[in-house]
Amino acid sequence: MNLALKSTPSVMINAAEYLDEKGAHEKAATLYMKGGKLSKAVDMCFAAQLFDVLGQIADDLSAGGDPVLFMRCAEFFMSNGHYDKAVKMTVAAGRHTQALELAVQHEVPIDEEMAEAMTPPKGSMPDPERNTVLQQIAKVAKRQGAWQLAAKKFTQAGEKVKAMKALLRSGDREKIVFFTGVSRNKEVYLMAANYLQTLDWHTNPEIMKNIITFYTKAGAMDSLAMFYESCAQIEVDEFRNYEQALQALNEALKYLKKSNSEEAQAKATQIQSQIEIVETFVAAKAMVISQPQQALQMCEQLLLSIVDDSQSGVRVGDVFAIMVEYWYQQENAVEAYKLLEQMRARGVDVAPYVDGRMVEDIHAMVGMPMPTEMAGAPDSPEYGAAQAQQYTAQEGYVDDEIEEEV
Template sequence: METALQFYEAAHDHLSLVRVYCYCNNLQKAADIANETGDRAACYHLARQYENVAQVKEAIHFFTRAQAFGNAIRICKENGHEDQLMNLALVAGPQEQIDAARYFSSNERRQLPKAVMLYHKAGLLSKAVDLAFKSGQISAVGQIAGELDESADPALIQRCAQYFISNGQYDRAVSLLITGKQYSDALDLCVEHNVWVTEELAERFTLPKDESARNQILEKVAECAYAQDNYKLATKKFTQAGNKVKAMKCLLKSGDTERIVYFANVCRQREIYIMAANYLQSLDWRKEPDIMRNIIQFYSRAKATALLAGFYDSCAQVEIDEFQNYEKAAGALNEGYKALMTSSDPQAQERVPAFQYKLEKVKQFLGIKRMFATDGDSAIQELQELLADPNIEVAVRQGDIYAVIVEYYASNNNFKSALGALQEMKSKLPKANPNYYVEAQTLQAISRTTGVNFGRTENGGLDEGGSEEEGNASEEEVVEEEEEDERPQQHFAHNGSAKFF
């Protein structure tokens, strides 16, 4: 035997060395060799020898060194070494882990947390979750749920999601449902419990372009973002879904004018052009030439002639109401009339007579004003005929007509006739304030000459002060307006955005 040991040692045959020492009952020497070399076959053989002589701890040790975890676990179970059993199971393979988990969940001293951990590690997630629910292991459920992927059992994902919902962790439930591709349920949860749809979360909802449900999911994400006033994200998702009209509606809610104009130019759709132009009209387009230019361009590109004419009509009305500038009003009306005449749209054609009437009356009023340079009496007569037209207020304000008459009489020092015109104006237009229509200097001259102040008293007579139905202007404000009117008019586009400018 000694000669055999010499040759086995020379050959580095550790298994044979251990076998010989075991045969000679020198287990200590065999153990020294196995521990020193770590030879798995030698360790396994020695472990079997220790098991035969009931030296359990040594047997477990060498089975472990031999990585024969099944045998080591078997001995631990048979001898109640539960701490070692758990440690061994954690480093063993799935089958050994399942075996150990069954032991912990079924023995007299049930240790469910250990069983949950081992089932989880072995990949039996459903079993692990079941036990975790039974044992009330909140953290374990959360940990398991966090490791689930799209290949997990849908029923398991649903159970974990319901667990999160019952604990008020709605964001985690949404994330888990997305992982399981249960997008509709996740979105319903977002809406029902107001889970904030972040940019990152929305991207997780965005399916590849070849997925049939992509657009449907994207639209639902966008609707959810819209409900949360996240208009930028809603716009992005509606655009990705190909629903540009809804995307524009979200943009309009955001009030981002620059992006609205850009989006309309990029989309090139009639409905979007109209929506953008309608929105721009709600802004202060009178002071922003670019906004006015875009309104005209969008209506023109959309071939929305009736709406374009309506905008020109608004431009004309602003010139009349705010600046009493009938020249520019005529230019705006002329552009609108030309647009209507070039359109075959029935809706546009319906507006032609009204537009034509308004344009003719404004031009007539301007022509009469020019007549004063040569024939004032005839001009006064023409203005009286205009006042007799029951529909004249649609085109020319009666207050402006009376103002021209008063100014003419006052400029010719005929203050009595000027006062008569003012009294007629107050009689026909009881809510009108002369200060709003007639220059302050003219009213002061008439007042000095006739001794009558100009305003509206309770009984409708002439007195100082007063208000005007279109904007309660005091005499000081009128003077300021007159001073502003003397300055160059710059409230419309400066760069020729439309012909009449």
């Protein structure tokens, strides 16, 4: 056999006939295949149940061969439970729809190689029919959880939105961003931006930039404004950075003014009110050293005007904290203690806003015991490190290229 495989096709056939007579059917079938007598090789495989050899023959059969032979192989594989090979043979016979039906019926996984084999070449049929086949392949891949393969086939069929939906299920951020960038489709831009908001964008400036870019290209001014509002809220809740929050609120207002939606005007009014309150608070923080009396008056006015932290943009606890810290530094424990009591009376938890050691000192100086609420106060090194954490988006919220495009 080794010598025959190195010889001419005629020698291979002669050797195959000899081996067949000797009962070496597997070797004979292989030589018949190599010698060009595929039908004879296939018949031998059928007769002797040579699945491995028939599998090798099936692998070597090229597209464009005899469809009848392909289907004979497919039927043989089907009858013996080799469904993956049956699907491959059906594809080779040019029966793409039937191959898909077999794959679905017998749960045969479709990998990229098989999907490419199932894909009709361009020009082999009218485009609408070809696109239908591509979508069928994509749907099967989607049902099997092959999200990226499904996205590829939907894209080839011209269905960018369906492709994006499949790609989002994959969770591959880099591929999602790349596909969105080349899609030039407003709905895809919007879907991508919405998805990216579910990620940890506030610690990753690149994700933040993509969100802003995609909302901008989608023309989704309301969504962009809501995103900036979320930025402002995170700056306040996690970093107590009201200067950065103010910048984000101004961006939100700017995009609301560009919106044509019915809700935009009411939302713009609310954001404008928040901006005014935050501006007052930021100014008070800046003046507390140089003009303390005026800063304290501004804080007192804020305490009167703030009803709901989430609606005002400024947390009541942060306003109290400025005042408590000022009186503590002035060594006026009585005034500082009064403010702590006002915080508690207003239902504000002191611990997240005022350093635990400072609270202990104030209580000690006025001779009052520490309340139980201060157990576990944030006076540990870990708390101090968290408070000192800096936001990573050092370039702020506005990208020059995006600003120019808007």
